[in-house]
Amino acid sequence: AQKITQTQPGMFVQEKEAVTLDCTYDTSDQSYGLFWYKQPSSGEMIFLIYQGSYDEQNATEGRYSLNFQKARKSANLVISASQLGDSAMYFCAMREQNTGRRALTFGSGTRLQVQP
Amino acid sequence: NAGVTQTPKFQVLKTGQSMTLQCAQDMNHNSMYWYRQDPGMGLRLIYYSASEGTTDKGEVPNGYNVSRLNKREFSLRLESAAPSQTSVYFCASAQGLSGNTIYFGEGSWLTVV
Numbered sequence: 001a002q003k004i005t006q007t008q009p010g011m012f013v014q015e016k017e018a019v020t021l022d023c024t025y026d027t028s029d030q031s032y033g034l035f036w037y038k039q040p041s042s043g044e045m046i047f048l049i050y051q052g053s054y055d056e057q058n059a060t061e062g063r064y065s066l067n068f069q070k071a072r073k074s075a076n077l078v079i080s081a082s083q084l085g086d087s088a089m090y091f092c093a094m095r096e097q098n099t100g101r102r103a104l105t106f107g108s109g110t111r112l113q114v115q116p
Numbered sequence: 117n118a119g120v121t122q123t124p125k126f127q128v129l130k131t132g133q134s135m136t137l138q139c140a141q142d143m144n145h146n147s148m149y150w151y152r153q154d155p156g157m158g159l160r161l162i163y164y165s166a167s168e169g170t171t172d173k174g175e176v177p178n179g180y181n182v183s184r185l186n187k188r189e190f191s192l193r194l195e196s197a198a199p200s201q202t203s204v205y206f207c208a209s210a211q212g213l214s215g216n217t218i219y220f221g222e223g224s225w226l227t228v229v
Contacts, residue, residue, distance in 0.1 A: 004158075035216070043204060045159075045220040091158050095218070102166075103149050103174065104208075104218060106158030 002027045004092050004107035011112050013082045020067070021077040021110045023092030031097040034075040035104065036066065039089040048090075051075060082114045118142050122207050122221035129197045129228045137192040137224050139207030145219075147210040148190035149174075150182060152203040153223075159206060165190055197228040 003026040013019040025034065036048040051059045051066045059066040067076040079086055089111050093104040120141045129135055141148065146167045151159040151174075161174030165184040179201055181193045190209075194201055207221040 035218075043223045043225075045206065045223075047216050047218075050216045093158075102147065102210075103161050103164050104159070106160070108156070108158050 002029070002032075002094055002096055002105045004094055004105055006092055006107035006110050008110045009108075011110055013079075013112065013114055015084060015114055015116050016081055018078060018080045019082055019112065021079070021090050021092075021112065023075045023077065023107060025073050025075060025092075025094050027073075027094065027096055029096040029098050033095045033097065034066065034068070035093040035095065036064070036075075036077045037091045037093060038086075039091060039109075041088070045091075049077070079112075084114050084116060087112060087114045120207055120209055120219050120221040122205070122224050124224060125222065126225045127227070129194075129226065131198060131228060133197050134193065134195050135197065135226075136194075137205055137207075137226075138189070139191065139221060140189045141207075141209040141219070142188065143209060143211065143219065144187065145209035145211040146187070148184065149208040149210070150180075150190065150192045151206045151208065152176065152201075153206065154203050162192065162205075194226075197226075199228045202226060202228045 005024045032053045034051045038046040049061045049064045063080045065078045089109045091109045092107040123138045149164045150162040153159045163182040165171045168187045183191045205224045210218040
């Protein structure tokens with residue numbers, strides 16, 4: 001069964017610094033996608049970045065990059081130049097593409113607080 | 117383009133009451149999902165529908181029923197609400213497998229007292 005693990009319940013970072021949020025996953029599927037979502041206090045799920053299991057390059061979207069290490073089964077999110085508006089919950093998720101229900105499985109999340 | 121629309125946004129129920137959460141998408145997606153999110157936790161899959169006319173259980177289906185009325189709509193019903201069902205409920209839809217093809221509604225806050 002697929003599983004996502006986020007070991008950091010909470011993280012603090014100073015404004016303008018970079019921060020890495022950890023995510024490890026477990027799957028027997030060879031084809032899968034990895035996602036990061038941001039959930040601000042208002043509650044909506046905001047898509048940040050996607051990495052396919054066959055993508056050779058690490059995904060980047062503006063200040064967000066995904067450090068994908070397939071052999072280690074890790075998909076860490078790196079936020080560069082943190083801003084106060086980055087304070088939120090962050091969820092790592094995986095979607096298997098060949099087996100099962102092809103739904104997203106989520107980790108328990110990391111609460112990021114950006115300090116001025 | 118409305119995307120995924122959930123109603124109601126907020127609801128308070130008494131234990132034992134029934135209610136239906138409605139979800140509609142206007143993107144012609146085949147797959148639709150219902151998740152719940154409890155405090156301090158990630159989203160957990162309740163039910164999903166891979167296509168019109170089909171539904172299957174997810175990780176936490178007990179106490180819920182679903183109906184895929186047509187391709188656009190996927191409803192979640194609580195027949196006899198319990199305090200343990202107090203949660204935030206998210207509907208999502210998807211088309212295709214690769215890339216960001218999953219779209220979420222804004223969430224429905226349900227409290228059972």
